[in-house]
Amino acid sequence: MYKLLNELKLDSVHVLGWSDGGITGLILAMRHPEK
Structure with a gap:
């Protein structure tokens, strides 16, 4: 998901x-809080 946001x-x-x-969203927020 992070790569898609960057693309x-x-x-x-x-x-x-x-x-x-929801879990995917939480993991994204923990790993990349700047997004």
Whole structure:
């Protein structure tokens, strides 16, 4: 997901997810808080 955000040249995003999508969002936030 992080690579996709960089390819799309997005500086900042809001992530919303349910179940495994929520976990993916939390992991993204922990690993890349600048996004």
